[in-house]
Every structure is written in C-alpha cells, then in structure tokens.
Amino acid sequence: xxxSDSSIEVYCTRPNCDQPQNLIPEQSLTSTSIREQxxxxxxxxxxxxxxxxxxxxxxxxxxxxxxxxxxxARDISFPHRPLRVIKQLHPRNPSGRVLNPSELQRIxxxxxxEANILAELNHQQIPxxxxxxxxxxxxxxxHPQKFFYLVQDYIEGQDLAQILKKKGQFLEDEVVHILKExxxxxxxxxxxxxxxxxxxxxIKPANIMRRRRDGLLxxxxxGAVRQVVEGLPAxxxxxxxxxxxxxxxxxxxxxxxxxxxLYALAATCVCLLTGGGNPRELLLxxxxxxxxxxxxxxxxxxxxxxxxxxxEDRPQSAQEVLDALSTKQQPNLxxxxxxxxxxxPRRKRWISLGGLALLGLAIAVILHWAIQANTSNPxxxxxxxxxxxxxxxxxxxxxFAEYFSRGEEALIAEAQAVATIPECRxxxxxxxxxxxxFANASSPADFRTAEDxxxxxIKEFKNAYNKTKTSSSENKCHIxxxxxxxxxxxxxxxxxLAINGSLxxxxxxxxxxxDERGDSLEILRGIAQVQSEQESAxxxxxxxxxxxxxxxxxxxxxxxxxxxxxxxxxxxxxLGVVGRYSSHxxxxxxxxxxxxxxxxxxxxxxxxxxYDFHNQQRLNEYxxxxxxxxxxxxKDLANYMRSNSQWQKVLIGFDSENNYSKSLKDEFExxxxxxxxxxxxxxxxxxxxxxxxxxxxxxxxEENVQVLMLAPSAxxxxxxxxxxxxxxxxxxxxxxxxxxxxxxxxxxxxxxVVDVADDMVVAVSSHASLANTNFIGTATKLWGTSDVxxxxxxxxxxxxxxxxxxxxxRNQGNNxxxxxxxxxxxxxxxxxxxxxTANIEFDxxxxxxxxxxxxxxxxxxxxxKTNKYRFNHLKSPERNNP
Numbered sequence: 001x002x003x004s005d006s007s008i009e010v011y012c013t014r015p016n017c018d019q020p021q022n023l024i025p026e027q028s029l030t031s032t033s034i035r036e037q038x039x040x041x042x043x044x045x046x047x048x049x050x051x052x053x054x055x056x057x058x059x060x061x062x063x064x065x066x067x068x069x070x071x072x073a074r075d076i077s078f079p080h081r082p083l084r085v086i087k088q089l090h091p092r093n094p095s096g097r098v099l100n101p102s103e104l105q106r107i108x109x110x111x112x113x114e115a116n117i118l119a120e121l122n123h124q125q126i127p128x129x130x131x132x133x134x135x136x137x138x139x140x141x142x143h144p145q146k147f148f149y150l151v152q153d154y155i156e157g158q159d160l161a162q163i164l165k166k167k168g169q170f171l172e173d174e175v176v177h178i179l180k181e182x183x184x185x186x187x188x189x190x191x192x193x194x195x196x197x198x199x200x201x202x203i204k205p206a207n208i209m210r211r212r213r214d215g216l217l218x219x220x221x222x223g224a225v226r227q228v229v230e231g232l233p234a235x236x237x238x239x240x241x242x243x244x245x246x247x248x249x250x251x252x253x254x255x256x257x258x259x260x261x262l263y264a265l266a267a268t269c270v271c272l273l274t275g276g277g278n279p280r281e282l283l284l285x286x287x288x289x290x291x292x293x294x295x296x297x298x299x300x301x302x303x304x305x306x307x308x309x310x311x312e313d314r315p316q317s318a319q320e321v322l323d324a325l326s327t328k329q330q331p332n333l334x335x336x337x338x339x340x341x342x343x344x345p346r347r348k349r350w351i352s353l354g355g356l357a358l359l360g361l362a363i364a365v366i367l368h369w370a371i372q373a374n375t376s377n378p379x380x381x382x383x384x385x386x387x388x389x390x391x392x393x394x395x396x397x398x399x400f401a402e403y404f405s406r407g408e409e410a411l412i413a414e415a416q417a418v419a420t421i422p423e424c425r426x427x428x429x430x431x432x433x434x435x436x437x438f439a440n441a442s443s444p445a446d447f448r449t450a451e452d453x454x455x456x457x458i459k460e461f462k463n464a465y466n467k468t469k470t471s472s473s474e475n476k477c478h479i480x481x482x483x484x485x486x487x488x489x490x491x492x493x494x495x496x497l498a499i500n501g502s503l504x505x506x507x508x509x510x511x512x513x514x515d516e517r518g519d520s521l522e523i524l525r526g527i528a529q530v531q532s533e534q535e536s537a538x539x540x541x542x543x544x545x546x547x548x549x550x551x552x553x554x555x556x557x558x559x560x561x562x563x564x565x566x567x568x569x570x571x572x573x574x575l576g577v578v579g580r581y582s583s584h585x586x587x588x589x590x591x592x593x594x595x596x597x598x599x600x601x602x603x604x605x606x607x608x609x610x611y612d613f614h615n616q617q618r619l620n621e622y623x624x625x626x627x628x629x630x631x632x633x634x635k636d637l638a639n640y641m642r643s644n645s646q647w648q649k650v651l652i653g654f655d656s657e658n659n660y661s662k663s664l665k666d667e668f669e670x671x672x673x674x675x676x677x678x679x680x681x682x683x684x685x686x687x688x689x690x691x692x693x694x695x696x697x698x699x700x701x702e703e704n705v706q707v708l709m710l711a712p713s714a715x716x717x718x719x720x721x722x723x724x725x726x727x728x729x730x731x732x733x734x735x736x737x738x739x740x741x742x743x744x745x746x747x748x749x750x751x752x753v754v755d756v757a758d759d760m761v762v763a764v765s766s767h768a769s770l771a772n773t774n775f776i777g778t779a780t781k782l783w784g785t786s787d788v789x790x791x792x793x794x795x796x797x798x799x800x801x802x803x804x805x806x807x808x809x810r811n812q813g814n815n816x817x818x819x820x821x822x823x824x825x826x827x828x829x830x831x832x833x834x835x836x837t838a839n840i841e842f843d844x845x846x847x848x849x850x851x852x853x854x855x856x857x858x859x860x861x862x863x864x865k866t867n868k869y870r871f872n873h874l875k876s877p878e879r880n881n882p
Contacts (some may be wrong), residue, residue, distance in 0.1 A: 009691075010046045011054040012039035013071060013088050013147070014137065020057075022046055029053075029076055049133050051077040052151055054086060056690040072154065072690040075130070083688070084130060085155075087221075089148040115150060117198055118222060123188050125181070125218050127153040155220070156715060157212040160205035160272065169275035172296055173413065174514075179269050179299075180325060181217045182208065186265070187318040189219075190258040198222070199256055203264035204245040205271060212715050214547070215513040244271070244279050248309055259314040262321065266306035298325060401564025403512075403546040403553050407438035407457065407486035408566060411512065411546045412520055427467035431483050434460030438490060441568065454490050461487035479783050481524035485542050488531040492538040493568065501571025502816055505543050506802050507557050509579040512546040516714070518745065523580050523603065525788060526795030526836075529778055530803060539806040541572065547580070554589045558596045575806070575819045576601065578798045583607030583660035584713065590620035597820040599624060601801060603794035606630050606740065606765075607663035609845050624826060624846045626765075626797040626835070627790075628855035630660070630739070633763035634667030636857055636877050637737050640761060641707055642675050644735065648706035649681045651699055653720055656686045658713035664739045665711045685723075687716040693723055700727045700734075709737040717741055724760075736760040743790060748860060748869040760860045764790045767873040770837040770853045787870075797835035801826065804833035850879045 008029070012020035019041040028037060029047075037046045047053060054071040069088045074081040115132035122128075131151040138145075160178070164170065170178075182203070189198045200207075200222055209218040247263035249256060270279040274291040294300045302324050308314045315321045405411050414428050434457045441453030465483045497503040508527050510520035527542060543562065545553045556562055560574055576599045581589055583605045593600045601624045608630050609619050641650065652668065655661035669682055683703060685696040700708065708727055712720035720742070727734055738747075742762045768788045771779070775796070776786040805825040809817040825831065826842060833840050841849040848854060858871040 008053070009055070010037070011056050011071065012042060012044050012046060013048070013054055013069070013086070014039065014042050014044040014145075015069065015088075017042040017044060044137050045135060048073070048086065048135065048149055049131050049151065051075060052084060052086060052131070053081075058085065058690065073151070075151075083154040085127070085152050087150045087152070089150065117192075118150070121189070121192060121198070123185060125185050125216060126189075127155055127218060127220060152220075155209050155211050155218050157210050157218075159220075160208045160210065160268075162206075163210065164205055164272060164275065169292075170272040171413065172273070172294060172299065175269050175272050176296065176299055176325070178208070178217065178272065179265065179302075180322065182219060182265055182268075183318040183322050185217075185219045186258070186261055187322070190261070190318060199258060200261050200264075201250075201256060202246075203261055203268055205268055208268070212515075247311070249311055257311055257316075258318070259311040259316055262306045262314055262318065263308075266303045269303055270307075400548065400552060400556065403548055404556070404562050404565065405544050406541070406566060406569060407461075407489045408435050409439075410435065410482065411510065411544050412480075412482050412517060412524075413514065423467055427464045427480070427483075430460050430464035430467060431480070431486075434458075434464060434483075434486060434490075438486065439566070441490075441493070454494055457490040458487060461490060481521060481528040481782075482544065484528040484782065485524060485531060485544065488528070488535065488538075489541050491535065492541050495538060497538070498541065498569075498572070503538065503572055504540050504575040504806065504817070505569070505572045506540050506799070507543045507545050507574050507577045509545045509547055509553060509557075509577060509581065511580060512548075519580065519604075519791060522789040522791040523578075523795040525779075525783060526603070526792040526797075527578065527799050529775070529782060529792075529796050530799035532778060532782060533774075534803055539803055539810060540575075541569070543569075543574065551585070551588055554592050558592050558598060573819070574598070575817065575822050576802050578603065578795060578802075580604055580795075582714065583663065584658050586619065586623065590623040594620035594622035597818075597823060598622065599802075599819065599823050599826060601626060601798040603627055603798045604791060605660075606633065607660045608667060609847060621846060622823060624801070624842055626801065626840065626848055627740075627794045628765045628850070629847055630664040630667050632850060632855035633739060634664055634671050636763050636855060636875075637709065637761070638668060638671035638675055639877070640857060640875070641672070641709075641735070641737065649683070649703055650677075650707040650709055651696065651703070651705040652682065652684045653687050653692075653696055653708065653710045653712060653723055654684060655711075655713040655716045656688050658715070660739075660741075661687075661711045661713045661716075668709060668711070687712055687719050687723075692716075692719055693726065696723045697726045697730070701730055705734070707735045707737060710742060711739045712741050714741055717744065717746065721746060738762045740764045740790065743858070743871060748871070758860070758862060761874060762858050762860070762871065764856060764858055764871075766790055766793050766837045766854055767856055767858055767871070768793065768836075769873045770856070770876065772834070772836065775836045793836040797840050800833050800835055801840055804831075852876055852879050855879075 006026045007023040008026050010022045010024055012022060014020075017039060020039070022039055022041075024037050024046065038044060039046055053074045053076060055074060056072055058070045058072050071086040071088065073084045073086045075084050112132070115129065119129040119132070129150060129152050131149075133149055135147045135149065136145070137147065186200070189200060192198050200219065202221060203219070207219065207221045209220055210216070211218060245264045245267040247256075247260045249260060267279040270276070270288045273294065274288060276291060279288065288303075289300060302321055305324070306314055306321065315324070402409065403411075410431065414424075437453050437457035437460060441457060461483050465480065465487060468479045468483070492498055492503060495503065508523070510523055511517075512520075524544070531538075531542065543565075545557060547553065557574055557577060577589075577593060579586070579589060579600050579602050581600075581602055581604070586600075586602055586605045590600055599622050600620075603626050605623075605625055606627050606629050650672070652665050654665040665684070672682060673679070683699060683705070685699055686692060687696075689695060699705065705727075708724065710720045710724065720738075724736055728736070736759065738760065740763060742760070743764050747760070747762075767790065768776075768779070768786055771786065771793065779786040779788055779792075802822070805822050806817065808825055809821060814821065826846075831841065838851050838853045841851070843849050853876050856876045857874045859874040860869050861872050862869050
C-alpha cells in the first residue's frame with residue numbers, strides 16, 4: 001500500500017471519476033488534516049469516515065446485479081490496518097428522477113434504521129458491520145451528490161454463483177450442507193429480536209460467500225439496506241428483488257416474511273442442483289426434478305414445501321425445515337414388495353385363495369407403514385381426521401459428528417469429475433457398503449455380530465480399493481487412501497488389543513475444503529502407507545478428523561471426547577495427532593494439545609519457530625514438525641540465485657497476513673544480504689493488496705527485475721500464478737523461484753500457457769525420487785506409482801514417528817502408554833527412525849534436523865512422453881550433519 005516515496009495509494013469512490021487513483025503522503029494519515037484529503041481529479045473526499053482508505057474496486061453494480069459498488073479498504077484506526085469492505089450505496093429513484101431533499105432525508109432515516117439493525121447482528125457467518133455514514137460531495141452540476149456507505153468485514157473467497165460457474169453443478173450432499181448452514185443463519189436472523197425480526201430479502205448464490213481459508217459460508221448483502229436507499233418501504237419489496245430467486249409476494253409488492261427467505265433459499269438450492277441460471281423458469285414451467293436426479297427424497301420434499309406459492313403453505317421458520325431434514329425417510333415398503341413380485345417368473349406366480357388372503361393382509365400392513373412414513377415428515381400436511389399418533393422424534397446426531405470418522409463416513413467427497421465413470425461409481429458404492437457395515441459392526445449386540453460385520457466391511461473396502469486401482473479409465477478414479485485406512489481399521493478392530501481397548505488411536509486432521517481435496521489425499525496416502533507396513537502387527541489405529549473453521553475439532557480431540565464416536569472404540573485413547581495445519585493456523589491447536597500433553601506432528605508447517613507469531617507467541621513445545629523449515633528453503637533459494645543469476649534485481653511476492661509467507665520472505669532477504677546482495681536490488685510486492693497483480697507487474701517492468709521469488713500463502717496462490725504469467729509474458733527469460741506452496745498442479749498447468757514451468761525452481765521438503773527402496777516398493781503397490789507429493793513423504797514420516805515411539809514403549813513392557821510418555825520418547829536425543837527419504841531426528845526445538853535430502857530444490861520440466869509438466873529433483877544441498 002505504501003510506495004517508495006512514502007506516499008500511499010487511495011482510490012476515489014465517486015462513480016464517474018475517470019482518474020480514481022490518488023497518491024497522498026503517508027504522514028497525512030496521522031495529521032489533523034486527514035479529512036481534507038480529496039481526489040485530485042473530482043474533489044471527492046478520499047479518507048472515508050475519518051479512517052477508511054479505499055484501495056480499489058472489488059465489485060461493480062453491474063457485476064453484482066446490485067445497487068452500488070464494493071471497495072476493498074484498510075482501516076487505519078488499528079495499528080495493523082486490517083482489510084475491510086466498503087459498500088457504496090448511491091440513492092436513486094426507480095424512474096431515474098432526481099430525488100429532492102425531503103426524499104433524501106427520508107432515505108437517510110431509513111438507512112440509519114436498517115444499518116443499526118445490521119450493526120446489532122452478531123453471528124460468526126454474517127460479516128460484521130463496522131460503520132455506516134453518509135458523504136455529501138459537490139458536483140459539477142448545481143445538485144450536491146449524496147452517497148451512503150456501509151463498512152463490513154472483508155471475507156476473502158468466492159460466492160456460490162462464481163463456484164457454480166466453474167463446477168457446473170453441485171453434488172447433492174454439498175447442497176444439503178449449504179442448506180443446513182444457511183438455515184442456521186436464518187434461524188438467528190429471523191429470531192434476532194422479537195419486535196424487530198430481520199429478513200434478508202435477497203438470498204441467491206451470489207449472496208452466499210465461501211471463505212477461502214476454511215470453507216465457512218457467509219450470508220451477505222441484506223436486501224433491506226438496498227431497498228431503503230432506493231426509497232422503498234422496508235416491509236415490502238416491489239422492486240428490490242432478484243427475478244430468479246424472489247418469491248411471488250416480492251413480485252406482487254406484498255409484505256414479506258421469514259417464509260419469503262425460505263423460498264429464495266430453496267430456489268438457490270434448485271439452481272445449485274440443476275446448474276440452471278434461472279430457477280424461476282424451472283419452477284413456473286416444469287417440475288425442477290426433471291433436471292436433476294435427487295436420490296435424497298427428504299431433501300426433495302423439503303425443497304418442494306419451501307417453494308409453495310403461498311407464504312402460509314410454506315414452512316414458517318428455519319427450525320421447522322431443519323427438523324424436517326433431520327427426519328429420516330422410511331423406505332417405501334409397498335413399492336419394494338411390488339418390485340419383488342415383478343421379479344418372480346410368471347409361471348411361479350400362482351397364489352391360492354389362502355395365499356391371496358395372506359397377501360391382502362400383508363399389503364394392509366405395508367400400507368399402514370407407508371402412511372406412518374408419510375406422517376413422519378413434519379412438512380407434509382396431514383388430514384386432521386387421521387387417527388394416528390405422532391411418531392417420536394429421532395435423536396439427532398451430536399454436533400460436529402460428521403467431522404470425525406474411523407470408517408463409518410466419508411470425509412473426502414467423491415470427485416465430481418469422475419462421478420459418472422462406471423468403475424468409479426462402482427468403487428464408491430462398494431465403499432459406501434463398507435462404511436455401512438463398519439457402522440453396524442461398531443455398535444454390536446454381541447462379539448459374533450461385530451465380527452461378521454467387520455468381515456463384511458473388510459471385504460467391501462478391499463473391493464472398493466481394488467476397483468479404483470484396476471480402473472481402465474487411465475486411473476481417473478484416483479486410488480483412494482481413505483478407503484485403505486478404513487480397510488485397515490476394520491482389520492485391526494478384530495485384534496485382541498483393539499477388543500481390550502489397548503490399541504491406541506492417532507488422529508489425522510485433514511481439510512474438508514473441495515479446493516484442498518488434493519492436499520488431503522496426499523496426507524492420507526502417507527498415513528495409509530505406514531499402516532500397510534505394520535498391518536500384521538499393528539500398534540495404532542486411525543481416526544480421521546476434518547478441519548473446522550473455528551478449530552473446534554481440536555477441543556474434541558484434546559478432551560478425548562469425539563462426537564458420535566462409535567461404541568466399539570470408546571476405550572481407545574488418542575495418543576497423538578498428525579495435523580495438516582499451516583504455519584498460519586497451528587498456534588492455537590498447538591497450545592490446546594500442549595495443555596493436554598498431546599503431541600501434534602505437523603507435516604506441512606514450515607515457518608521459523610523463532611518467528612514472531614500472533615501476540616509474540618511461539619509454537620508450543622508439544623508441536624513437532626517433519627518438514628524442513630523456511631530457513632533451509634530460503635538459504636537454498638538464495639544460494640541458487642547467487643550461482644545462476646548473480647546479483648540481479650529480485651522482486652519478492654508475499655502475503656503480509658500469513659506467517660509462513662512472511663517467514664520465508666524475511667529469511668530469503670536476510671540470506672541474500674548475508675551473501676552480499678545490495679539492499680536496493682531487493683523489492684517486495686504484497687499479494688494481499690487488491691491491486692497486487694498490476695502493482696507487481698509494473699514493479700517488475702519499471703525496476704527491470706530479473707528474478708521473481710514467490711512466497712504465497714494457499715489463499716494467494718492463484719494471484720501469485722497470475723503474476724507469474726504476466727511477468728513471463730513481459731520477459732520470458734526471468735527466473736522464477738518459489739516456496740513449497742507453488743508445488744501444486746495449478747503451477748504446472750501454467751506451463752501450457754506461457755512455458756512458465758520450464759525454469760521454475762521451488763524449495764520443498766523432499767522429493768519421491770529420493771525415497772528409499774522400501775517406500776518406493778510400497779507406494780508402487782498401493783498407488784500404482786511411486787511419484788507422490790512431498791506432503792505424502794512428510795505425513796508418512798509423521799506416522800512413522802508415532803509407530804516408532806509406541807513400538808519402543810511396548811518393547812519396554814509398557815502396554816498402556818500415555819500421551820506424555822509418547823512426548824518423552826520423542827524428546828530423547830537418541831530418538832531416530834528411518835523416514836521416506838532420510839532418517840527422522842528432532843532438534844532441541846522439536847523441528848526436523850537438517851540432513852541431506854531434507855530441504856531440496858525441484859524444477860518444473862516438460863515431459864514429452866506425457867505432454868505434461870512435472871517437478872523433478874534438481875539439487876540436494878549439502879548439510880552440516882549429512
């Protein structure tokens with residue numbers, strides 16, 4: 001945000017300003033004249049509300065289909081200047097007539113009232129409202145212009161409309177999750193104040209944001225604020241609506257209610273399920289079910305009820321819909337019976353008179369059950385004269401139960417891209433049968449029942465795994481490590497150690513985000529490979545946990561209180577955690593696990609331990625790490641640059657709000673200076689800036705940069721790759737260096753655009769080509785290839801550490817170890833185990849010791865045989881203790 005001459009870039013928010021970029025002195029931000037800073041072109045005030053600095057336009061009126069413009073801004077009232085979103089609402093009359101002063105005053109009063117309600121809403125999935133104010137600015141005409149501003153939290157991510165455009169269609173389970181999450185938000189909104197219950201009025205895919213870093217859904221852009229700025233009554237909505245999603249009462253200009261939001265939410269779900277652009281056309285002209293195959297009849301019934309034409313015929317609250325979704329549909333026994341009857345050969349369909357009587361009795365009983373099944377759905381209207389007692393409400397699963405699984409539930413969704421391939425469909429169906437058997441086995445009436453069910457789960461999981469492995473579709477099914485882990489858990493569950501409750505558990509935390517599905521599979525491959533090596537003599541079992549945005553999974557694991565954990569495993573203690581927590585996220589989990597003396601091994605965190613984390617805190621001593629840290633990566637990249645590019649100018653792209661990114665940037669700069677680089681030859685570019693793409697591109701050109709070193713976070717990876725593309729188009733011989741986040745298929749895909757991959761050098765922990773023969777053999781057997789990611793190598797090493805510690809304790813006669821004893825074992829100076837590519841030892845800070853083949857450089861190169869780019873091992877620098 002600050003350039004070299006201590007000036008700061010600020011964006012003018014007047015809609016018709018043709019030169020909105022302004023530079024103002026940095027020192028003016030602390031002076032009393034801050035409010036006097038105006039656009040040099042049009043005279044519009046630049047510093048809004050006294051402390052909000054617009055950086056650039058995020059969304060225009062046309063892009064959002066809305067009523068104003070959205071800007072990214074900094075809040076300079078805080079020392080770290082956090083990012084905010086500023087929504088500019090420009091009052092106008094629907095007919096285009098200029099509003100008179102009394103009309104503007106009325107709009108301002110309504111805006112204040114609705115903004116006050118927004119400010120009082122306090123929900124983690126609604127962006128906080130920080131400020132609202134009105135700016136009156138002179139104009140070239142005689143009429144002053146009034147602009148209304150609403151300042152809220154900045155949520156970095158994509159809305160569902162953007163995601164839908166890329167995906168084409170959402171999976172059924174994804175829609176159910178979205179529906180439940182938004183219903184919970186609406187439940188809060190509608191009940192927020194008994195006298196002033198709020199209504200959103202504009203629910204649609206574009207107003208549901210998915211936060212990039214954790215996948216949490218946010219409900220944004222309340223229609224009431226837009227409505228009052230256009231001078232309309234707050235309890236009706238005749239103009240302010242989105243045609244594809246608004247309920248009939250909004251089109252008629254009638255009073256809206258919570259049921260209006262429910263209609264719009266159901267229309268949103270139909271849009272996501274069908275991939276259609278305008279669900280209203282589907283709902284008016286045909287049955288929406290014709291455009292998608294919905295297997296979840298409970299979901300379909302709920303959506304139909306929410307889409308009723310009259311408000312009074314719909315559910316009247318979000319809770320009513322949530323209750324309906326939690327009610328399991330009874331099987332249609334009559335249809336099943338008729339289908340069975342059709343399957344009998346005609347010549348055998350003889351039925352005696354006595355048989356007919358029995359058949360009639362059976363049908364009567366089945367019809368009775370069918371009626372009961374229909375009455376169990378709270379959204380199906382029942383005749384008042386039906387003399388049936390109300391069925392008991394099923395016990396809902398514990399909160400967050402779906403975030404944990406030993407084998408009863410899939411935590412990694414089926415890949416949409418292969419869902420229609422027959423082999424993949426068969427494999428997933430077999431896995432599903434295995435999960436059902438596993439769940440049945442884990443709540444047994446007796447040991448024999450459990451044994452039979454586990455035998456079935458073993459069979460189905462193994463069949464599913466084999467089906468993906470032998471797929472004839474070029475291995476497109478992706479050999480599933482989660483299935484292998486569930487297969488392993490089914491086998492070891494029948495050992496005497498597991499039956500006695502003395503086979504400990506290691507929790508493996510993965511991301512549940514679709515965008516990070518590949519990373520999660522890479523982590524699980526490493527875990528599964530270690531399991532396969534100790535299949536005959538197991539010392540642990542695995543609990544897979546899905547990362548929650550609020551990190552609540554950490555509390556449950558630390559307290560040994562897993563929601564919905566299966567009865568069969570209730571006595572198995574969790575003695576350690578393998579956590580896919582980035583350096584930006586690991587601080588809090590480390591402290592929570594540390595308080596419970598529970599070791600957390602991170603295979604992906606690399607930031608320097610002495611690097612200052614939030615509030616000057618440092619990583620907990622119970623955190624061990626199997627990846628090489630950023631000091632090694634920075635040193636290797638700096639030495640490579642000195643050897644190959646001499647002391648040419650370098651531009652460093654980094655994320656100013658990410659610990660890993662700042663750590664790698666700082667270490668790289670220090671290493672360059674230690675090697676003799678001139679200060680002025682090193683410049684930076686903050687990838688968090690809204691204008692980062694243009695800024696980095698301009699700096700690279702103006703300063704004649706020869707080397708681009710990128711240290712993006714996962715959140716800014718795509719932006720970093722776009723910068724690579726632009727600077728390579730400027731000058732193709734620029735050297736590209738990067739941190740391990742760039743080790744990604746997205747990076748290799750750039751090779752098809754501008755041949756970026758031909759010379760990009762990336763520092764990673766290790767490479768599969770350096771793995772020992774045992775690892776290579778097992779990987780080839782399990783996955784059909786030994787070409788696995790560095791994340792697989794480091795997660796393999798993490799699991800090997802736990803196996804070694806537990807094996808040593810057992811060999812010492814300790815058959816019931818504690819988590820503290822595991823910690824003490826890892827602390828021993830003599831602790832050593834062979835990893836995938838080198839020995840695993842920890843230093844005094846509990847980081848991986850620097851040895852050869854840990855901390856290497858890889859280069860992206862074109863492979864003519866496959867017509868693709870891949871990362872090949874380039875160099876393993878010498879270490880002090882090889």
